[in-house]
Amino acid sequence: MRWKFILGLLTICAVLMSMSYTMLIPFLPMYLIQDLGVVKADVDMWSGAIFAITFLVSGIMAPIWGALADKKSRKLMALRAGFCLAITYFLGGLVTNPWELLGVRFIQGLSAGLWPALLAIISVESPKLKLGFCMGVMQGGMTAGGVLGPLFGGLLADQFGMRMAFFIAAAALFLITLALLFFVKEEPRKPDPNAKPVKIWDFSLCKIPAVKRMLICAGVVQLTILMQQPIMPLYVAELQGSMERIVLISGIVFSVTGISGVLASPIWGILGQNWGYRPVLYLSLLGAGLFGIVQVFPNSLEWFTIWRFVGGLAFAGIFPAINAVLTVSTNANDKGRVFGLSYLAQQLGAVMGPIVGGAMTAYFSYKFIIGMSGFICLPLVLYLFLKRPAKTEGTGTPLV
Numbered sequence: 001m002r003w004k005f006i007l008g009l010l011t012i013c014a015v016l017m018s019m020s021y022t023m024l025i026p027f028l029p030m031y032l033i034q035d036l037g038v039v040k041a042d043v044d045m046w047s048g049a050i051f052a053i054t055f056l057v058s059g060i061m062a063p064i065w066g067a068l069a070d071k072k073s074r075k076l077m078a079l080r081a082g083f084c085l086a087i088t089y090f091l092g093g094l095v096t097n098p099w100e101l102l103g104v105r106f107i108q109g110l111s112a113g114l115w116p117a118l119l120a121i122i123s124v125e126s127p128k129l130k131l132g133f134c135m136g137v138m139q140g141g142m143t144a145g146g147v148l149g150p151l152f153g154g155l156l157a158d159q160f161g162m163r164m165a166f167f168i169a170a171a172a173l174f175l176i177t178l179a180l181l182f183f184v185k186e187e188p189r190k191p192d193p194n195a196k197p198v199k200i201w202d203f204s205l206c207k208i209p210a211v212k213r214m215l216i217c218a219g220v221v222q223l224t225i226l227m228q229q230p231i232m233p234l235y236v237a238e239l240q241g242s243m244e245r246i247v248l249i250s251g252i253v254f255s256v257t258g259i260s261g262v263l264a265s266p267i268w269g270i271l272g273q274n275w276g277y278r279p280v281l282y283l284s285l286l287g288a289g290l291f292g293i294v295q296v297f298p299n300s301l302e303w304f305t306i307w308r309f310v311g312g313l314a315f316a317g318i319f320p321a322i323n324a325v326l327t328v329s330t331n332a333n334d335k336g337r338v339f340g341l342s343y344l345a346q347q348l349g350a351v352m353g354p355i356v357g358g359a360m361t362a363y364f365s366y367k368f369i370i371g372m373s374g375f376i377c378l379p380l381v382l383y384l385f386l387k388r389p390a391k392t393e394g395t396g397t398p399l400v
Helices: 002-022 025-034 042-070 073-090 098-111 113-127 126-162 163-185 210-227 231-239 246-275 277-295 301-315 319-330 333-359 368-373 375-384
Strands: none
Touching: 002 025, 002 098, 002 113, 002 126, 002 163, 002 375, 025 042, 025 098, 025 163, 025 231, 025 246, 042 073, 042 098, 042 113, 042 126, 042 333, 073 098, 073 113, 073 163, 073 277, 073 333, 098 126, 113 126, 113 231, 113 246, 113 319, 113 333, 126 163, 126 246, 126 319, 210 277, 210 319, 210 368, 210 375, 231 246, 231 301, 231 368, 246 301, 246 319, 277 319, 277 368, 368 375
């Protein structure tokens, strides 16, 4: 069946896309110090700015790309994003100072939108009864890339330097573009004489209560991730007591949550279709918050890594549930827009996360910041539970 082929292809694309991101981004602080000459005292400031600029610009552009995907072509938007991102990653390996890297990251923000385009394609191609499963598999692919990326990036950096990792990431994105070009078929859209002009900043979907809650959830969760990501290599160095082989070791620590996510994401997707997507979202958020707090208690790198693995099992259910609720809450012609808005919400959280985390380093320890990123999930799940729909039936559809 065609939907199975599309699911497999887009999942492979998600793996490569996530790898290209996670083999680089977690190690930007080390890239700034070791390759671009930034002193350690300034690395938190530069890391925050370089992380935030891409998220800010891509968040602004996401509704535009989403609206154009619905109006013109979802495949075309995916091709645009894949090719442009490949160019920007290649340029990232050529920069010689932090200002140039900041400029490349700005252009990268203009190019973004590949993930929401892939989600829009699979949401239209997948059968309704398999929606939760497809979203879980796609998220599992993203998470698998999150496993392989830090490991591969850490090994590349350890053997050949960080610049080689940028070039390999660019090649991966170019392969994604070729795969989408030759293997994803999109039916030509018939002109609709009654169609309204594309509204670049159309937030009418936010009037749907379920969509509004999911956008808030996506933004806050992304904030918690990015609060701790820029400081994680430095916290790992603090736990092990030295900076020796820090890129490789922090890559392993990053990867364990990905390993647990690969194992858990499809299971969460199936549970969502049987129990309902909202109960699964509440449960996974609660687990992510509690285990996120537990991570601060170990003073050894080994136990910290173990608890990150356990927390990853819970965290893996969050975004498949959010994406499934967004899909069932909107019409087929609005998929590009709603996932564009979701991407905007996540990017706003991603902008605020490094800024908040970087600012907190001036007053609090790395341990406190990591614990706080878990704690924030607890009031969020309470808010979603209290604002849940009055009807008690699940949002999922049982598998047959």
